[in-house]
Amino acid sequence: MKRINPYFLFIPVLAFGLAGATTATQSPVSPPNPTGASTPPDPCATVLRDAENPQLQPVLSLSLMRCYEAHKMDKQADVFAWEVMAAPFWNVEVLALLEAAAHLKDAKKEVANQLVAHPISILDWAPHTGDRKRRSALAELWVQVAQHGPVQSQVKARERLHVVLGDTDEAKAFGKNKQPKLSVPQQKTRIANLSLRHENRIILTEGPKAIKGQPLNEDTCEIAYQVGKSGRKKRHYKKAHRFLDRVLKECSGTPVRKASYMKAKVASFQALSAALPLYDHFLANYPQDPLADDVMMMKALHLETSKKTTEAVATYKTLLSQYPDGDMWHEAAFRLAFALARAADVTGAIAQLDSLARKDKLDAFTQDRALYWRGRLKIYPDLKKLTPTQSQVSKEQGWQELQALSQTRSASYYGHLALRLMFHASEHLHMPASIAAPSPFVPMNTRLQTPLPDLPQQQEELALVKALIDRGYDAEAIWVLDRLQKVGNISHLDRALGYYLAEAYGKSHRELRKARLHWPHGLPVKDTLHTWQLAFPLAYDAAFKNAAEVYELPQSMLWGLSREESAFEKDVTSWAGARGLCQLMPATAKEEAQLGKIPLPNLNALFIPKTNTLLGAQHLSRRLKLLQHPFLAIAAYNAGPGNVRKWRKRLHDYQAMDAFVEAIPVNQTRNYVRKVVGSWITYAYLTGETVQTDFSMQLPKPR
Structure with a gap:
């Protein structure tokens, strides 16, 4: 099929990587009508009018293609499908390319040639690591190249499908009868990519075959390690240990360190007696490794859950002193207090919780946790039973602390536990007369509720997102926001707001998690309400x-x-x-x-x-x-x-x-x-x- 030239040129308007972008600026010219009959209205006139807006011009070729396709006006839809393939705004968006390629199904060879030519060059793209939909879309386009592209590109596409996108359904279906022969380095890369996508079943099948009868070297050591790791995930513990032991015996350097850690992790699901030597081996050989505090935490938890409380307490204390900047410090600080309480050292537990609660720059969850348990143990020192203390002073102190937590953090897990504990005490007559009876759980004042703000308009990219959302182009707005994760300088909060307004709640929530805004401190007030609304959307x-x-x-x-x-x-x-x-x-x-x-x-x-x-x-x-x-x-x-x-x-x-x-x-x-x-x-x-x-x-x- 010969490519149809577009009726109109599109005008570049945006600065962030859109040079040469094009869009329609007027309706297609209708052929002369000799009968004088009235021309039927263009069903896509609204989109065409929107395309006259300079701000929207680069993005509406896709919308026009969709509109004409929906109205079965294939000739016009073809024009804009080719525009999507050519426009710099869309030829970097794999979902848009796939949509255009699907419309141009009668021109598979021409589309395949376009995909591998500059500026698209789709075989050089690195697949999105965390977006299953985009990985599948890229695989589908690579399949089209493998079937209809130039010969050299077909070979490269087959290899890349198998090595890089082997986790996708499209690559699996295509490769059933057409698997390319891979070198050992390619097999290592394939298995590493499969591991990132948690394709453990495939790794456990292919990995052992790839290294069977071969000495372990840089590539085969990594494959053996990945087999051991997948064995752990699939709970094939004997197989995991067998391959990890081979790495420890035959390899050196980084694979040995990783295998030592994975052996410890496998053992954490098994008996304590078998696990302790593996924890200690890693800690003795890699005391400064970034994962050393993780291994020590595994050891301490294993001891604690095995009721070896004295040894667990000692291990938590060692972790806190040796790894003060490690990411396990806060959890270890709490688990130490909990282990002390398990051992009936309530005084020591309260002192540890008090120290933790006073630490600077605590996240809201850890602080709430420390405050709750400090108050709780002052009132009910028996960890396992809600039997009140005989000390009136301790009891009053604890209730004052929990009362404050229930009021300042009532919308949180530990704040609400404090309130429920107060109701429990009131029902069982455990509450001293000096402490006011608990009030019911009071919801947020409805007068606080206000609509979310508009996106800030000072930045051109966000102005485009707002314009798209205002006109109902939510999908296009979401794709623009996706693109702004790679280019532009937009804050996580603004991206979260944009996604939310386009009803992409999951993407909005992910932006808040990146900025650590998904668990706001305190209670909603005027200045923080919008963050709370974004963090807890009333989705679906x-x-x-x-x-x-x-x-x-x-x-x-x-x-x-x-x-x-x-x-x-x-x-x-x-x-x-x-x-x-x-x-x-x-x-x-x-x-x-x-x-x-x-x-x-x-x-x-x-x-x-x-x-x-x-x-x-x-x-x-x-x-x-x-x-x-x-x-x-x-x-x-x-x-x-x-x-x-x-x-x-x-x-x-x-x-x-x-x-x-x-x-x-x-x-x-x-x-x-x-x-x-x-x-x-x-x-x-x-x-x-x-x-x-x-x-x-x-x-x-x-x-």
Whole structure:
């Protein structure tokens, strides 16, 4: 098919890498009409008028292509599809290129030639590391080049698909019968890329074959290490140890250091007796390694959960003294206090918590945690049971501290625990007369609520984003914001606001996490309210409201769960295969769909908010009915009810819910429960759903 020349030239207007960009400035010229009949109106006239705006000219070729395609005006759509392929604004955006290439399906050879020619040169692109959709789009375009491009480009495309994008469904399908023969360095690169995408099953199949019968060198040592690492992730511990041992025996330098660390990590899931020598080996050989404090933390936690409390306390103290600037310091400082309390050294635990609470530049979560437990142990010194102290002075001091925390941080996990503990004490007559009775959980004053501000207009890039959103071009606005992560000088907060206004809640939340703004301090006030609104978006309100009503759950609880599961990215897939807003595994989703008679025609339906939230809400509701406490249900959502029952049996003497959560032996689940409950409480505070945040501070009796 011969390429159709565009009717009109587009005018470059933006400075950030858009030289030579083009767009339509008027409607296509209609052919003469000899009959004198009136010409039908152009269905894309609105987009064409928007394209007359100099600010929007570089981006609307894509919108015009979409519009004419929707109205089956293929000739006009072809024009703008080629414009997308040629325009500097879009020929660096893989999703736009894929959309244009899909429209030009009858010109596959011409498109393939265009893709490999300057300035696109798509075979030289580095795939996006964290965006599954863009990785898949790039793979699809490389497949088109491999099938229809120039001969040399076909060879390169096949290799790059297999080596660089081997994790994508497109590359897997294409390579089923056409896998290129790879050199050992290429195999190493392929396996390293597969590791980044958590394709552990493929690594465990291909890795051993790649090094079978070969001596270990720089390349094969790395492959052997990756096999060991994947074995750990898939819980094939014997296989993991076998390949890591080979690295330790036959390799040198960095692979040995990495294998030593991975051996310790594998052992952290096994018996303490086997793990201790591996922890100590790494710490003796690599005391200044950036991961040394992580290994010492593994050792301390392993000792603590194995009830070797004295040894755990000593290890935490060593970590705090040897690695004062390490990223494990704050967690170790708290775990030391918790271990001291476990050993009934309440005075030592309170002193440690007091020291931690007074440390400069603490994040909000760590400070809340230290303040809560300092007050809690002054009132209820028995970690496992809510039995009050006999000391009136200690009791009054503790209640004053918890009362202050419940008032200043009521929208947080530990602030709300303080309030619930006050209600527990009031009900059981543990509260001294000098302390005022607890007030109900009061939501945010509605007078504080104000609309989010507009994007600042001083920067040309943000002015473009605002103009696109104002005219309903949300997808284009999102792509512009994506591009601004690589070029331009836009703050995380402004990018978060732009994404939010375009309803890309997941991307907005990710920007806040980068800037550490996703857990704001204190309570919302006039100057910080907008940050709170961005950090806790009322995303997909209709879907969550419907699911909450169907399964009689607080909507704020479902929002809190989704915020931590997916950060509200409705089309995200985790490395383990969990999908959508509530991160449902395929098998779980199918089971819930069958039980609830919820239509699930295929797994892609899990990317539909209404479907996903219904399935997620039903799954959580069933866990809640089974385990009889929201904290336990949330833990089971993450780790499964079997593990929760096992932990309850292991921690059978724990009656206090707050201590049970801190004693959960799996880091991921322990953190997950606190984050989900914290988000749930914050949403309840912001939306007024506070009456549904009552929960018992004591564990229910096991069924």
